[in-house]
Amino acid sequence: MQPINRMKIEFESKSVNESFARIVAAAFASQLDPTIEELADLKTAVSEAVTNAIIHGYEQQEGLIFMECILYEDSITVKITDHGVGIEDIEKARIPAFTSKPELERSGMGFSIMESFMDSLFIASEKGAGTKITMTKKFSKR
Amino acid sequence: MQPINRMKIEFESKSVNESFARIVAAAFASQLDPTIEELADLKTAVSEAVTNAIIHGYEQQEGLIFMECILYEDSITVKITDHGVGIEDIEKARIPAFTSKPELERSGMGFSIMESFMDSLFIASEKGAGTKITMTKKFSKR
Amino acid sequence: MLEITLKRQNRVLTVYLKGELDHHAVSKVKETIDLQLVKMPLSQLILDMSAVSFMDSSGIGLIVGRYNKMKCLGGSMKIKNPGLNILKVLKMSGLSKLMEIS
Amino acid sequence: MLEITLKRQNRVLTVYLKGELDHHAVSKVKETIDLQLVKMPLSQLILDMSAVSFMDSSGIGLIVGRYNKMKCLGGSMKIKNPGLNILKVLKMSGLSKLMEIS
Numbered sequence: 001m002q003p004i005n006r007m008k009i010e011f012e013s014k015s016v017n018e019s020f021a022r023i024v025a026a027a028f029a030s031q032l033d034p035t036i037e038e039l040a041d042l043k044t045a046v047s048e049a050v051t052n053a054i055i056h057g058y059e060q061q062e063g064l065i066f067m068e069c070i071l072y073e074d075s076i077t078v079k080i081t082d083h084g085v086g087i088e089d090i091e092k093a094r095i096p097a098f099t100s101k102p103e104l105e106r107s108g109m110g111f112s113i114m115e116s117f118m119d120s121l122f123i124a125s126e127k128g129a130g131t132k133i134t135m136t137k138k139f140s141k142r
Numbered sequence: 143m144q145p146i147n148r149m150k151i152e153f154e155s156k157s158v159n160e161s162f163a164r165i166v167a168a169a170f171a172s173q174l175d176p177t178i179e180e181l182a183d184l185k186t187a188v189s190e191a192v193t194n195a196i197i198h199g200y201e202q203q204e205g206l207i208f209m210e211c212i213l214y215e216d217s218i219t220v221k222i223t224d225h226g227v228g229i230e231d232i233e234k235a236r237i238p239a240f241t242s243k244p245e246l247e248r249s250g251m252g253f254s255i256m257e258s259f260m261d262s263l264f265i266a267s268e269k270g271a272g273t274k275i276t277m278t279k280k281f282s283k284r
Numbered sequence: 285m286l287e288i289t290l291k292r293q294n295r296v297l298t299v300y301l302k303g304e305l306d307h308h309a310v311s312k313v314k315e316t317i318d319l320q321l322v323k324m325p326l327s328q329l330i331l332d333m334s335a336v337s338f339m340d341s342s343g344i345g346l347i348v349g350r351y352n353k354m355k356c357l358g359g360s361m362k363i364k365n366p367g368l369n370i371l372k373v374l375k376m377s378g379l380s381k382l383m384e385i386s
Numbered sequence: 387m388l389e390i391t392l393k394r395q396n397r398v399l400t401v402y403l404k405g406e407l408d409h410h411a412v413s414k415v416k417e418t419i420d421l422q423l424v425k426m427p428l429s430q431l432i433l434d435m436s437a438v439s440f441m442d443s444s445g446i447g448l449i450v451g452r453y454n455k456m457k458c459l460g461g462s463m464k465i466k467n468p469g470l471n472i473l474k475v476l477k478m479s480g481l482s483k484l485m486e487i488s
């Protein structure tokens with residue numbers, strides 16, 4: 001399928017940018033006229049991935065986060081990338097309630113939420129190099 | 143002065159992205175808690191520059207538009223760049239009501255609006271290479 | 285998305301716009317109004333902008349274009365109920381000297 | 387920006403949150419509540435979420451953390467008035483099995 005629109009953004013790994021990233025993704029997706037619930041799901045998933053890049057990827061230090069959004073006829077693909085520490089064991093990271101940072105009161109539900117709120121979730125990561133999350137959400141035809 | 147936050151975005155030269163670019167700039171600027179009027183001014187200026195890139199820079203053909211936003215303590219700098227046709231005579235282009243595309247019902251007021259709604263406006267352009275608009279707006283202390 | 289609603293009373297056409305009036309939205313408004321102009325003779329075109337939340341110079345171009353057409357046809361044009369931020373753009377472009385804004 | 391309002395009645399503390407409850411907002415809420423927990427003994431903590439427009443798993447972490455503290459102190463916790471999208475996150479995280487949501 002041909003993309004009908006796309007954009008790329010990079011921003012600093014600051015927690016104040018979590019809501020900014022959600023607004024950007026939702027504003028772009030709104031070109032497809034999604035329902036309020038679909039838009040809320042997308043915002044939540046984007047928030048999870050961006051928060052992970054900030055907390056886990058860059059361990060709350062400085063760094064750049066990259067987000068790419070690609071619109072198709074009836075779906076959006078969002079890619080969120082950091083050049084942070086990377087994930088050693090992706091299978092383990094995906095287990096619901098698993099977190100490597102319980103001391104920060106993380107719930108370990110981030111990946112579970114991304115998986116259930118989006119239609120597909122791919123995680124590519126390399127220890128010491130970074131992490132790239134690719135998620136797609138279909139929007140209902142109206 | 144040290145920037146407190148920054149972001150860079152690139153998107154396609156499609157008119158549907160005019161409103162998207164406005165939302166992105168306004169969402170980022172809102173971190174500084176500007177007034178509603180200041181935010182409206184910023185949105186209008188961004189809209190002018192992005193529309194110009196689409197209509198004049200890329201003459202409504204495909205192309206990429208780049209926007210960079212830099213936040214300082216009490217101001218935002220926005221840079222909007224296209225790799226389009228460029229401007230031959232910048233002095234002439236800045237004259238209120240001058241437009242090279244009257245057949246498209248352009249009013250020629252774009253640069254005048256950017257100048258009056260923002261606190262500074264720089265235009266860098268090279269024939270055949272593209273155009274870069276740099277605008278700054280100060281936000282009132284509250 | 286910009287919504288356009290038309291109301292015609294005798295030779296007066298009122299166009300109600302709702303949403304954001306930028307370059308993306310302008311062409312549809314232009315087409316819609318110009319189609320009316322060829323359909324029946326009009327003495328006045330009223331643009332009601334009470335529900336326009338955003339306008340940039342593309343809107344100015346649209347208004348000036350319709351103003352010129354109405355003048356050619358021997359009619360007039362006026363603008364109604366612009367919000368504060370819209371009024372700012374109208375004034376800065378000198379449109380407030382060209383036609384009635386109320 | 388997230389707004390936090392506290393109401394204390396006897397040994398029940400109600401925390402009203404307004405805005406978006408994400409990782410950025412969580413630390414202030416945590417500090418505010420935990421300060422109350424050390425001030426005076428509490429039998430119940432109520433989180434009123436009627437004005438929370440967004441919540442992700444950082445909010446879940448916050449709630450579980452406060453739930454565990456209340457349990458340690460021999461008290462309980464409940465959640466009130468979450469909107470539909472908030473409820474979806476609460477349910478998917480299994481929180482609805484841990485405490486009362488009404």
Ligand SMILES: Nc1ncnc2c1ncn2[C@@H]1O[C@H](COP(=O)(O)OP(=O)(O)O)[C@@H](O)[C@H]1O
Nearest residue numbers: 052056057086093099100106107108110111131
């Ligand atoms: N961008 C990332 N970089 C490095 N590690 C990550 C990243 N995202 C997730 N992880 C790892 O995967 C684990 C599970 O993530 P998640 O399900 O979102 O839960 P949480 O963020 O609550 O820990 C994290 O605890 C962390 O160890």
Ligand SMILES: Nc1ncnc2c1ncn2[C@@H]1O[C@H](COP(=O)(O)OP(=O)(O)O)[C@@H](O)[C@H]1O
Nearest residue numbers: 194198199228235241242248249250252253273
């Ligand atoms: N990004 C651009 N690339 C090429 N030419 C431009 C660009 N922006 C502005 N111009 C030139 O400057 C002129 C004046 O621009 P402006 O004041 O915005 O009015 P308008 O867009 O209504 O023509 C345009 O008509 C065009 O010739």
